[in-house]
Amino acid sequence: MITPDLINNTPGMWYIDAKLFDSDWEPGLTLKFTSFTGKCLYWHTVKKKWSTEGCQVGEKSTPVQTQCLCNHLTLFGSSFFVMPNNVDISRTAELFATVKDNYVVLALLCAFFGLYLITLLWACYADRRARSKRKMTLLEDNHPGAQYNYLIGIQTGHRKNAGTSANVTVKLIGSEGESSVHLLADPDKTVFERGSFDMFLVATPFPLGDVGNLRLQHDNSGGHPSWYVDKVTIQDVQTKNVWHFFCDCWMSADRGDGITKKTFNAAKSNEIASFRNIFQSRTSTGFRDEHIWVSIVSPPSRSPFTRAQRVSCCMSLLLCTMAINIAFWNLPVDESSPVIFSMGSMNITWQEIMVGVQSGLLMFPINILIITIFRSIRPRMPAKSKKDNAENMRPHFVTMHAILKETEEVIFLVSQSRRNKMSNVSQLETTADLWPALDKVHEFLQLMQGESESDPHWVHCSKFLLVGLSRLLTCLGRLDPNSFPNPYDHQQALNITNTLVRKAEMVFSSHLAYCPPPVKTEKKRTRGCWLPWWFVFIGWFLLLSISGISTFFTLLYGFEYGKEKSIKWVMSLGLSLFQSIFILQPLKVLGIAVIFALMLKPVAVEETEEIELVLIEQQEKCRRWAGRDGL
Known part of the structure; x- marks a missing residue:
């Protein structure tokens, strides 16, 4: 017989202190009773809802199982969700x-x-x-006045010893011109390691058109010069056009076909979407x-x-x-x-x-x-140090030899486009060679002035020439007049260059007015917000x-x-x-790959925030080199 002295009524749990008067039991034993609720439901196909009609909970029900006694046959359940195993947190x-x-x-x-x-x-x-x-690399051998940019991404293979210690160069060959030969190197990091994906910004004076060929070469130097290049992507930063090059080969003197210089063709649309x-x-x-x-x-x-x-x-x-x-x-x-x-x-x-x-x-x-x-x-982009800016703003010592070399380089780069119809000049060695070079620049300005239809090519060519002439005018102004045979030659060079600068400004403004740059819109993030x-x-x-x-x-x-x-x-x-x-x-990865392959959706070219910083750096480099703002 149990006589309850105290009942603690807690929802779902009752604790009863009871004294047992049977001689076989010791008094003061505490019993613990656990209560639970159960309910039998079935889906009423007519009323379209859960119902308890004709069902009741059986005596064999436990906290983890429910016995349902119904007078009809139908799908029923005591709970929609399956409850996990019980654990009492209060007993922690x-x-x-x-x-x-x-x-x-x-x-x-x-x-x-x-x-x-x-x-x-x-x-x-x-x-x-x-x-x-x-880090995305802004190539050091980019001409400071070049403002048409291409982003090159090179994927080195994952094969054993795929990375190279050699110096790699690249040349872009387009339908409207060719780029200079650029050394793909970065002073702050090692490039072309096994499995790496390196990105470089190449600047050209004008659009190259449809980039159909890519020329890669290395000098076979270092302890492990062999290089396995997987693929290369070239993106026109201005138009967002992308060209894919599936290289998938060794560039090595002792592996593959034993060649360290190769020209690759851009992949066709059916190859990319295969x-x-x-x-x-x-x-x-x-x-x-x-x-x-x-x-x-x-x-x-x-x-x-x-x-x-x-x-x-x-x-x-x-x-x-x-x-x-x-x-x-x-x-x-x-x-x-x-x-x-x-x-x-x-x-x-x-x-x-x-x-x-x-x-x-x-x-x-x-x-x-x-x-x-x-x-x-x-990602947080590192701010450029003020020390670097101060060093870049320091004026450099100007010599006549440096002026002649820079003028020669500007004319050479402009002549790389067939549309410019400009022949290259011989090597400029003395001050007497400066006058024919300025005459050639003047002829090219007249050619651009006579073009009635403007397009991005003429806009960038005129801007590149304006930057180059501005640089020449700044350097002549800082040059010692004694560098010329007589002071009159120095003043005449200043006057001619100043005239050419004003004419270049007029030509650039004219072409820019008829072919303005595209309005920058907010970028759509293909990879999510x-x-x-x-x-x-x-x-x-x-x-x-x-x-x-x-x-x-x-x-x-x-x-x-x-x-x-x-x-x-x-x-x-x-x-x-x-x-x-x-x-x-792995099955999930393979399944997604098969689905995208069957839908013929190639992997999108990666968007990156760093390119904005690199472009700003290139523009700042151009402004400092030309010695004037607004370029």
């Missing part, structure tokens, strides 16, 4: 005190965290190296960027999603997977759950489908939101919060299950992770 201290008897889950988490810290240190070091290599090319590009991009685990080793070189962030996202993803897996692990089978799909002896029930759906919904924050934030953050740099703190906050919550519940469930069940769960978790990393995610 009690469960954590059992760590000495059940250290399985704790040991697993410690191992994962130790591996994470080691990998994070390596990732930070690799990110620091990659940050220095991310299934093979798109599938290979999408697969490579997918494994290096979309497969979150594999991308840690070799992410895209210019991605704002760093290795440290990828490692941390993998750790958070792992912890979240562990928490969800242990919460739904070894759930009692609901015999009343309808079978949705059956193949032989394999049956997929509604309960299993709902567990998968709920797990996916719980994984959304780590798998989508946090990763998307890190992918979409606009770009977030401010400070969103990185939001991403880290969400990542750390989810990781902490997942770790807490994983430990709580592990202590609740006990040692034997925890060991079985660890084995189940290992199989689940292996399946996800090595089977499901």
Whole structure:
């Protein structure tokens, strides 16, 4: 017989202190009663809603299973969602005190965290190296007055010893002219390493037209001169036209065909949109960027999603997977759950489908939101130091030899276009050679003045000539008059150059009026919206919060299950992770690649914020070189 002394009425839980008067029992025993509610529902096909008509909860119902007794046959359920295993948070201290008897889950988490810290240190070091290599290179041998820009991206292959120590040069050959031979080098970083993607800005005096050929060459110098070039992209910064060159060959004296100088043809539209090319590009991009685990080793070189962030996202993803897996692990089978799909002896029930759906919904924050934030953050661009600006503003010593060399170079670059109908001059060696060169420039100005129809070619040619003449006028003004045979020659050179500058201004203004530059519109981001740099703190906050919550519940469930069940769960978790990393995610990458290849959608050319800074640097270089503003 039980005589209740005190009843604590808590929703869903009753605690009753009872004294037992039977001689076989000791007095003062506290009993704990747990109450639960159950409800049987079925889908009413006429009323189109859930109903309880004709159904009641049976006596065999438990907190994890519901017995429904109905007087009709229909699909019914006691709950739309499948509830995870029960765990009492109020017993946290009690469960954590059992760590000495059940250290399985704790040991697993410690191992994962130790591996994470080691990998994070390596990732930070690799990110620091990659940050220095991310720089887009403004070629030093670009002519300061050239203002028509091409962006060259060169992908070095991933084969063994694919990188080169040799000096590489490039020449662009277009339908309306050729560029100079440019040395592809950067004083601040090593270029053309294995698997690297290097970007260079090449400036020309005028548009080259349709770039149909690319000439690459190296001097076979250094300890490992052999170079495997994968592919090259050339983008016209002004028109956004892109040309692809599928090189896929060795440039080496002792490998491949033994040639270190090759001319490549631009790929045709059917080659770019071929299934093979798109599938290979999408697969490579997918494994290096979309497969979150594999991308840690070799992410895209210019991605704002760093290795440290990828490692941390993998750790958070792992912890979240562990928490969800242990919460739904070894759930009692609901015999009343309808079978949705059956193949032989394999049956997929509604309960299993709902567990998968709920797990996916719980994984959304780590798998989508946090990763998307890190992918979409606009990188912070380093500000140019004032020291560099001060050094660049210092006037340089002017000599007659330097003036003649610069004038010769301007005329040579203009003569590289067939439309200009301008022959090159012989080498300028003395002051007497300056007068024929100025006459040739005057003839070219008259040619441009006589062109009735304006286009970007004449706009950029007239601007390039204006910049060159402005530079010549500035240098003549600073030149020692004694550099000429007599002072009259110096004054005459100043007068002629000043006249040519005014005429060049008139020609440039005329062509610019009839062919104005395109209005700059806001760029459409093909790769999603770009977030401010400070969103990185939001991403880290969400990542750390989810990781902490997942770790807490994983430990709580592990202590609740006990040692034997925890060991079985660890084995189940290992199989689940292996399946996800090595089977499901690779299949996802390959599937997406096949879909895009069948839809014939090539990989878009990467947009980057750095190009704006490099263009500004080139314009500033032109302004300083010419010695005047407004150019």
